[in-house]
Amino acid sequence: MKRILATMVLVLAGVTSRADTVTTNWSSGFTASGVIPDGNLAGWSDTRVIGGLSGLISDVNLSLTLSGGNNGDLYAYLVHSSGFAVLLNRVGRDGSNPFGYGNAGINVTFNDGAATDIHYYGGTGIPSGSFQPDARNISPLSSGATLAGFDRANSGAWLSSFTNQSANGSWTLFIADVVGGGTGPTVTSWGLSLDLVPVPEASQWAMCGAMAVFGAGYFWRVRKQVTGEKSARK
DSSP, X not given: OHHHHHHHHHHHHHHHHOOEEEEOOBOSOOGGGGBOOTTOTTXXXXXXXXXXXXXXXXXXXXXXXXXXXXXGGEEEEEEETTEEEEEEESTTOBTTBTTOOOOOOEEEEEOTTOSSBGGGSOSSSOOEEEEBOOOOOSOTTSOHHHHHHOOGGGSSOXXXXXXXXXXXXXXXXXXXXXXXXXXXXXXXXXXXXXXXEOOOOHHHHHHHHHHHHHHHHHHHHHHHHHHHHHHHHO
Protein backbone atom coordinates (compact mmCIF):
# COMPACT_ATOMS: atom_id res chain seq x y z
CA MET A 1 0.00 0.00 0.00
CA LYS A 2 2.83 2.37 0.86
CA ARG A 3 4.37 1.75 -2.55
CA ILE A 4 1.07 2.53 -4.26
CA LEU A 5 0.67 5.78 -2.33
CA ALA A 6 4.27 6.74 -3.08
CA THR A 7 3.71 6.10 -6.79
CA MET A 8 0.56 8.25 -6.76
CA VAL A 9 2.46 11.10 -5.10
CA LEU A 10 5.22 10.88 -7.71
CA VAL A 11 2.71 10.88 -10.56
CA LEU A 12 0.92 13.93 -9.17
CA ALA A 13 4.23 15.71 -8.66
CA GLY A 14 5.18 15.01 -12.25
CA VAL A 15 1.83 16.31 -13.46
CA THR A 16 1.98 19.60 -11.56
CA SER A 17 5.58 20.55 -10.76
CA ARG A 18 7.54 20.56 -14.03
CA ALA A 19 8.17 24.15 -15.15
CA ASP A 20 9.48 25.52 -18.43
CA THR A 21 11.22 28.91 -18.56
CA VAL A 22 10.54 31.32 -21.42
CA THR A 23 12.64 34.47 -21.78
CA THR A 24 12.03 37.57 -23.87
CA ASN A 25 14.02 40.74 -24.48
CA TRP A 26 13.05 43.86 -26.40
CA SER A 27 15.50 46.58 -27.38
CA SER A 28 13.87 48.24 -30.38
CA GLY A 29 10.54 49.46 -31.69
CA PHE A 30 9.99 51.76 -28.71
CA THR A 31 7.74 54.82 -28.80
CA ALA A 32 9.86 58.01 -29.02
CA SER A 33 12.93 55.79 -29.34
CA GLY A 34 12.52 54.89 -25.68
CA VAL A 35 12.94 58.45 -24.38
CA ILE A 36 10.79 59.07 -21.29
CA PRO A 37 9.47 62.66 -21.15
CA ASP A 38 10.80 64.72 -18.25
CA GLY A 39 8.34 65.88 -15.59
CA ASN A 40 5.32 64.25 -17.23
CA LEU A 41 2.94 61.99 -15.27
CA ALA A 42 1.52 60.67 -18.57
CA GLY A 43 4.85 58.91 -18.94
CA TRP A 44 5.90 56.37 -21.54
CA SER A 45 4.72 52.84 -22.18
CA ASP A 46 5.62 49.84 -24.27
CA THR A 47 3.21 46.97 -24.92
CA ARG A 48 4.33 43.58 -26.19
CA VAL A 49 2.05 40.68 -27.10
CA ILE A 50 3.06 37.13 -26.24
CA GLY A 51 1.27 34.16 -27.78
CA GLY A 52 1.46 30.44 -28.35
CA LEU A 53 2.54 29.51 -24.82
CA SER A 54 0.89 26.75 -22.81
CA GLY A 55 0.70 26.40 -19.05
CA LEU A 56 0.24 28.85 -16.21
CA ILE A 57 2.72 31.31 -14.73
CA SER A 58 4.50 30.19 -11.56
CA ASP A 59 7.14 32.94 -11.46
CA VAL A 60 8.00 36.19 -13.28
CA ASN A 61 11.22 38.21 -13.36
CA LEU A 62 11.64 41.44 -15.31
CA SER A 63 14.92 42.88 -16.59
CA LEU A 64 15.24 46.62 -17.23
CA THR A 65 18.06 48.78 -18.57
CA LEU A 66 17.81 52.58 -18.55
CA SER A 67 20.36 55.28 -19.30
CA GLY A 68 20.39 58.91 -18.18
CA GLY A 69 17.76 60.74 -16.18
CA ASN A 70 17.40 60.86 -12.43
CA ASN A 71 16.52 57.57 -10.73
CA GLY A 72 14.74 59.25 -7.82
CA ASP A 73 12.24 60.82 -10.24
CA LEU A 74 10.99 57.54 -11.70
CA TYR A 75 7.76 55.62 -11.28
CA ALA A 76 7.34 52.32 -13.16
CA TYR A 77 4.93 49.41 -13.23
CA LEU A 78 4.10 46.26 -15.21
CA VAL A 79 0.57 45.21 -16.21
CA HIS A 80 -0.70 41.93 -17.67
CA SER A 81 -4.24 40.57 -17.46
CA SER A 82 -5.33 41.12 -13.82
CA GLY A 83 -1.75 41.33 -12.55
CA PHE A 84 -0.04 44.58 -11.53
CA ALA A 85 3.46 45.13 -10.12
CA VAL A 86 5.08 48.41 -9.07
CA LEU A 87 8.72 48.22 -10.10
CA LEU A 88 9.97 51.70 -9.17
CA ASN A 89 8.45 54.42 -7.01
CA ARG A 90 10.85 57.30 -6.42
CA VAL A 91 13.80 55.17 -5.28
CA GLY A 92 15.64 56.58 -2.26
CA ARG A 93 12.84 59.01 -1.42
CA ASP A 94 11.96 58.89 2.29
CA GLY A 95 11.57 61.18 5.29
CA SER A 96 15.23 62.17 5.27
CA ASN A 97 15.71 62.35 1.48
CA PRO A 98 12.77 64.15 -0.17
CA PHE A 99 14.38 64.03 -3.63
CA GLY A 100 15.35 60.37 -3.79
CA TYR A 101 18.54 59.07 -5.37
CA GLY A 102 20.15 61.48 -7.81
CA ASN A 103 22.25 59.08 -9.86
CA ALA A 104 21.35 58.02 -13.40
CA GLY A 105 20.92 54.65 -15.06
CA ILE A 106 19.53 51.24 -14.13
CA ASN A 107 20.54 47.74 -15.18
CA VAL A 108 18.60 45.37 -12.94
CA THR A 109 16.41 42.31 -12.76
CA PHE A 110 13.29 42.58 -10.62
CA ASN A 111 12.71 39.41 -8.66
CA ASP A 112 10.34 39.00 -5.70
CA GLY A 113 12.82 36.60 -4.12
CA ALA A 114 15.82 38.95 -4.25
CA ALA A 115 17.42 40.08 -1.00
CA THR A 116 17.24 43.88 -1.43
CA ASP A 117 14.37 46.32 -1.96
CA ILE A 118 15.16 48.43 -5.05
CA HIS A 119 13.89 51.49 -3.15
CA TYR A 120 17.03 51.35 -1.02
CA TYR A 121 19.70 50.13 -3.44
CA GLY A 122 22.16 52.70 -2.07
CA GLY A 123 22.14 55.57 -4.54
CA THR A 124 25.70 55.22 -5.84
CA GLY A 125 26.72 54.13 -9.31
CA ILE A 126 24.36 52.30 -11.65
CA PRO A 127 22.38 49.66 -9.75
CA SER A 128 22.84 46.19 -11.23
CA GLY A 129 21.90 42.66 -10.30
CA SER A 130 18.66 41.39 -8.76
CA PHE A 131 16.35 43.48 -6.60
CA GLN A 132 12.86 43.19 -5.18
CA PRO A 133 10.37 45.44 -6.97
CA ASP A 134 9.46 48.61 -5.09
CA ALA A 135 5.86 47.35 -4.60
CA ARG A 136 4.76 50.67 -3.03
CA ASN A 137 1.36 50.94 -4.65
CA ILE A 138 0.73 54.61 -3.90
CA SER A 139 1.06 57.85 -5.82
CA PRO A 140 4.64 58.77 -6.76
CA LEU A 141 3.76 62.28 -5.56
CA SER A 142 3.34 61.00 -2.00
CA SER A 143 5.65 62.45 0.64
CA GLY A 144 8.92 60.73 1.42
CA ALA A 145 7.66 59.74 4.85
CA THR A 146 4.54 58.16 3.34
CA LEU A 147 6.57 56.18 0.83
CA ALA A 148 8.97 54.99 3.52
CA GLY A 149 6.18 53.91 5.86
CA PHE A 150 4.00 52.19 3.27
CA ASP A 151 3.14 48.53 3.98
CA ARG A 152 4.61 47.10 0.78
CA ALA A 153 4.49 43.52 2.06
CA ASN A 154 0.70 43.52 1.76
CA SER A 155 0.36 45.87 -1.21
CA GLY A 156 -0.41 43.14 -3.76
CA ALA A 157 1.77 45.01 -6.28
CA TRP A 158 4.43 42.31 -6.58
CA LEU A 159 5.40 40.17 -9.54
CA SER A 160 3.62 37.31 -7.80
CA SER A 161 0.35 39.01 -8.84
CA PHE A 162 0.82 37.29 -12.23
CA THR A 163 0.94 33.79 -10.73
CA ASN A 164 -1.54 31.23 -12.11
CA GLN A 165 -2.37 33.36 -15.14
CA SER A 166 -1.73 32.53 -18.77
CA ALA A 167 1.37 34.25 -20.15
CA ASN A 168 -0.39 34.88 -23.46
CA GLY A 169 -1.66 38.36 -24.18
CA SER A 170 -0.45 41.93 -23.72
CA TRP A 171 2.32 42.90 -21.30
CA THR A 172 2.71 46.65 -20.73
CA LEU A 173 5.66 48.39 -19.11
CA PHE A 174 4.90 51.96 -17.97
CA ILE A 175 7.55 54.44 -16.82
CA ALA A 176 7.13 58.09 -15.86
CA ASP A 177 9.62 60.76 -14.85
CA VAL A 178 7.41 62.68 -12.43
CA VAL A 179 9.75 65.57 -11.54
CA GLY A 180 10.71 68.24 -14.06
CA GLY A 181 13.90 70.20 -14.35
CA GLY A 182 16.21 67.86 -16.22
CA THR A 183 16.13 65.28 -18.96
CA GLY A 184 14.21 62.05 -18.87
CA PRO A 185 15.97 58.68 -19.11
CA THR A 186 16.01 56.40 -22.14
CA VAL A 187 14.86 52.78 -22.14
CA THR A 188 17.61 50.65 -23.62
CA SER A 189 15.87 47.30 -23.17
CA TRP A 190 13.44 45.32 -21.09
CA GLY A 191 12.41 41.69 -20.97
CA LEU A 192 10.65 38.94 -19.09
CA SER A 193 11.61 35.56 -17.68
CA LEU A 194 8.48 33.42 -17.27
CA ASP A 195 8.32 30.09 -15.46
CA LEU A 196 5.34 28.15 -16.81
CA VAL A 197 3.79 25.07 -15.21
CA PRO A 198 1.81 22.80 -17.56
CA VAL A 199 -1.92 22.45 -16.94
CA PRO A 200 -2.59 18.72 -16.37
CA GLU A 201 -4.52 17.04 -19.17
CA ALA A 202 -7.71 15.12 -18.48
CA SER A 203 -5.98 11.81 -19.24
CA GLN A 204 -3.35 12.47 -16.57
CA TRP A 205 -5.95 13.21 -13.92
CA ALA A 206 -7.91 10.13 -15.03
CA MET A 207 -4.81 7.98 -14.49
CA CYS A 208 -4.36 9.43 -11.00
CA GLY A 209 -8.03 8.79 -10.26
CA ALA A 210 -7.78 5.18 -11.41
CA MET A 211 -4.73 4.65 -9.20
CA ALA A 212 -6.61 6.14 -6.25
CA VAL A 213 -9.55 3.78 -6.80
CA PHE A 214 -7.20 0.81 -7.13
CA GLY A 215 -5.35 1.81 -3.97
CA ALA A 216 -8.59 2.19 -2.00
CA GLY A 217 -9.80 -1.23 -3.18
CA TYR A 218 -6.49 -2.86 -2.31
CA PHE A 219 -6.53 -1.29 1.15
CA TRP A 220 -10.12 -2.51 1.73
CA ARG A 221 -9.22 -6.08 0.74
CA VAL A 222 -6.15 -6.15 3.01
CA ARG A 223 -8.16 -4.76 5.90
CA LYS A 224 -10.91 -7.34 5.36
CA GLN A 225 -8.35 -10.14 5.29
CA VAL A 226 -6.71 -8.96 8.51
CA THR A 227 -10.11 -8.63 10.21
CA GLY A 228 -11.03 -12.16 9.15
CA GLU A 229 -7.79 -13.58 10.53
CA LYS A 230 -8.38 -11.86 13.86
CA SER A 231 -11.92 -13.29 14.05
CA ALA A 232 -10.64 -16.81 13.30
CA ARG A 233 -8.20 -16.63 16.22
CA LYS A 234 -10.93 -15.91 18.74
